[in-house]
Amino acid sequence: MNTKVLWSMIVGLIVLNFLTIAYFISNQGEKIKEVVSISNADVSSGENVAKIGDTQITRQEWLNELEVRYGKETLENMIDKQVIKQMAEKYNITISDDILEREVKMIKTMYNTLDNEEINDEQSFREQIESSLLLEELLTKDVVISEEELEKYYNDNKELYDIPKTYQLSHIVVPTKEEAEKVNKELKSGSSFTALAMEMSQDEFSANQGGVLGYMSEDIEYLPAEYFETAETLSENEWSDPIKVEGGYAIILLHETIDGVKYSYDEVKNQIRRQIAIEQMRGSISVQPFWDEVEVSWFYDEQQ
Known part of the structure; x- marks a missing residue:
């Protein structure tokens, strides 16, 4: 280095x-x-x-x-x-x-x-x-x-x-589309994203933090490309519909978008x-x- x-x-x-x-x-x-x-x-x-x-x-x-x-x-x-x-x-x-x-x-x-x-x-x-x-x-x-x-x-x-475009994200990952739709329904009824992530997300690393992933850019290889494609369509503090990912389905929450700049x-x-x-x-x-x-x-x- x-x-x-x-x-x-x-x-x-x-x-x-x-x-x-x-x-x-x-x-x-x-x-x-x-x-x-x-x-x-x-x-x-x-x-x-x-x-x-x-x-x-x-x-x-x-x-x-x-x-x-x-x-x-x-x-x-x-x-x-x-x-x-x-x-x-x-x-x-x-x-x-x-x-x-x-x-x-x-x-x-x-x-x-x-x-x-x-x-x-x-x-x-x-x-x-x-x-x-x-x-x-x-x-x-x-x-x-x-x-x-x-x-x-x-x-x-x-x-x-050279700062890349960056998204502050949280997510909830569940095994099936039915469970993802259940999560989405509970969010719409007013349930806390953080509480649902801790209760239901199968991503143990982020679940303990309420689903928080942090600030992520597209060069982060361990996140699915679909996360960034979906984040681009969301407003801040808006969550997504279920996204098909390896091993199940995810719902992401966009907290903040930081535009790239050189x-x-x-x-x-x-x-x-x-x-x-x-x-x-x-x-x-x-x-x-x-x-x-x-x-x-x-x-x-x-x-x-």
Whole structure:
């Protein structure tokens, strides 16, 4: 494999890991805020939130456990977001809508294992990507890469900037046409595609995920060509009629379509600069170097 391509994949995985961790912690923070709100509002239940036989769990015990499990990570993530925001304002760094849209497309199409839970909240997903891009810009703002090196990187790795038409799909696979028609009927009556996939799909790998296949393009050889032909005829969030496939019948659900695009050198020039600069960095991508600059102090300092 081309060394530059390998490094680009590594950098991409680092960024995706940053996004996934941030997204997970963000979700945990939302859950904590939700349960705290519920516990504060539900005064009729007294101080106990659960009873197991003669044993009771108090609201305070419950909240203490949430803080121990998620408190530090959630607070650190909240601080990181504010540090990135303040540092970006200080250095007048912004991410344009075009750049953000391109990054969203590239992440979705390059890492087709992103599942629905990770990207269902599109706004939160985009905010995490924007935050990651701002951090990259901050970390590499003083790095200068020659035009010759930038152009060579682009010419050596044009395939990285050629996005094929991509479909985000789920499916349910059953042995017979009769079962497929039964699934279709239940969907029309309002049943959940996810629940039906978990209950009825014979594709064990995707059934456990509610039928989710992820973001797929026609160069994915293990999916039937009929999936892409059918997806082309569907609107987003529409499911298909039964499709004859090897071993049975399938119903596919189209979540999203991403049109193919080839990005020019000028469009991705600064992205390449960041990629090369990050390749040359030692250590992981982190907000920590900027904490002192914005004078962060937090609760956990007092415990050290």
